[in-house]
Amino acid sequence: MTESSTHSAGVAILGSTGSIGCNSLRVIESLTTSRMRVVALAAGSNVERLADQIAAHLPEVVSVDTEAAAHDLRAMLFARDIDLPRIVTGEAGLVEVATHPDADCVISATVGAVGFLPTLKALEMGKRVALANKETLVMAGELMTQAARNSGAELLPVDSEHNALHQCLRGERREEVRRIILTASGGPFRTRNKAEMELASVSEAMQHPTWNMGAKITIDSATLMNKGLEVIEAHWLFGFGPDEIDILVHPESVVHSMIEMVDGSVIAQMGVTDMRHAIQYALTFPERHSCQLPPLDLTAVSGLHFETPDLDRFPCIALAYRALREGGTLPAAMNAANEEAVSAFINERIRLTEIPQIIETVMDQHSNQPVKDIQTILEADHQARLAACAAIAALAHKEAQTAQKI
């Protein structure tokens, strides 16, 4: 990527029609000092947006979820008189996009566990991975970082907190860092009590105070599981142990994260809440390229505030620290249970406050294994989803019974 000014770097995007994917394309379009070429795109089933992206960027390969989506996409491109790229599908399609020979950098921005295998393949091939899919590292941090070490691949975080930590750590020595501090907006329930949180509707939980993101991550931000996942992600990215990673609630989301050095000095990275900054950083590192977005205006912020997270109202944080401490396949199981529970909440099958209950049930039942290979993790993921679905069904059944009695 350092040769970006002399030749155009190839970029592949996993999850191109999502929030990070769209912003990545905007960054690539806006970069005037560094030429990047989109060589492959992978999306789910939003073929209309994908068709627009194909028309604008002319990738060689695109991947969609299913054969049906592929059919729709072909028809749409034909109708709009756009040259057909090679169209592939499913997990094999995602892997083909992630391992495209002309892709120097892969932006891994699918939601949830689906990005796991293609991201691993990209790392094994030594490609730079700009990682927005934190579940990938939560599930299989050991395999991912080992693959990167073996091939010499760079793993650069797009999550604003980890991107901030990457920036803070640039000039510092690992052994001179006392701890890293992830900031958290606190989500829409920061100032609500437990009773209010129990009755929270999906639309309330979707009201993120500072960041505009996808549904799954927004619910994770409401339960603060997002921060828990980020603790595990930070461990794998930067090599800090659970006792060296702290969380501070910072409602304004101006300080994206901080590090505290052994001499007491704190280095913080700040910026506006626009994912394009982190995406651009991950694409152009170690260079920084000029950016047309309005700069941070600290005088326009009414103040920057910091509080300790409330572990009682947000039990997901403790669950994530527990998963990190116990290690093995437990983080993968926790992640899978969380995905199922969040999905059940979005479908109004369970309450917001039942998400951590489901996760804890699954974690308690989980038979923890050392991570040997992908199969171990996929099996843990699968078993945890089954356990989560059972726990969700049991809760939903109980709820229905209670409703009937009333």
Place this chain on the structure above:
Amino acid sequence: MTESSTHSAGVAILGSTGSIGCNSLRVIESLTTSRMRVVALAAGSNVERLADQIAAHLPEVVSVDTEAAAHDLRAMLFARDIDLPRIVTGEAGLVEVATHPDADCVISATVGAVGFLPTLKALEMGKRVALANKETLVMAGELMTQAARNSGAELLPVDSEHNALHQCLRGERREEVRRIILTASGGPFRTRNKAEMELASVSEAMQHPTWNMGAKITIDSATLMNKGLEVIEAHWLFGFGPDEIDILVHPESVVHSMIEMVDGSVIAQMGVTDMRHAIQYALTFPERHSCQLPPLDLTAVSGLHFETPDLDRFPCIALAYRALREGGTLPAAMNAANEEAVSAFINERIRLTEIPQIIETVMDQHSNQPVKDIQTILEADHQARLAACAAIAALAHKEAQTAQKI
């Protein structure tokens, strides 16, 4: 200094009985992971405190202002049965301390222009200079930085703002920094209006909200000339032009300074308001050593606030930018006029709001010269002091006349 863990580094302190000097000795005493040895001390006339320092650190050479002070010191050491070091006096004494052959690092912490020559000599000898005396760089930044370049000496800032900038800039490329942002507490008159400032007493002006410092710098903080001097200091330390250096008022003094990168990212250094952090950083760089001071607790701060400085109430800022832009001997003249005006204010000869008036008068009268050598600067300093004294006398005379008429 990188060998600090294998041999004990020699330290000389200019201004050992002042605020920075005393804190420097406390840092040296507290460093358990790096051995430092005090080889020479220079103080003014506080021989009692100096005697304590000699008893504790056994320097080989000490310097005091005058023969009278030297006599007092000898008597005191004799009475306390402390072995006499070599005792020297005046500017020659300061230079002897600064150039002590066993001093690897010189902490330059005298107040005002007196530190100029000894600091230059230390730089010429290739010694690391930990610089707390910002007037030195304001007067003769060109000569100082050139001396450092020629000899390979390191110039490390002890001023908390510049120390913060040094930390922020560690992992970054100069050409990728869009601007540097010095924070200012805003001083005791941040929320006062112009009329209140005109009537400000010396004791009111001495009430610094966040830092506990010497008299001259505290008054400079009340007029914000301190920040103006720091703008010029930052220019020489880091090579940024006047349009790339900004000031933000930040009443809590938690963020010690910041840099904004071309991609919009802001890197900030934060810490508690204790000069020992910056002193230790300058002594141990590029290493960071563990520090026993309580760490920064952001949850204990009610909030971090930022405002644009009011150039109307604090005209010293614009005067400093003007001096930096026009260059030559004008910054030295401005600095000299400021020292005289501050001294006149402390002696209740002029009002606080007359300090910038005196400085502006002197700057307007100054015949600007390119900086060729020390003599040019010393001459500019001398002429500016004469002009300032005349302006102060004229003001005091006018004031007396007005008082008589009433």
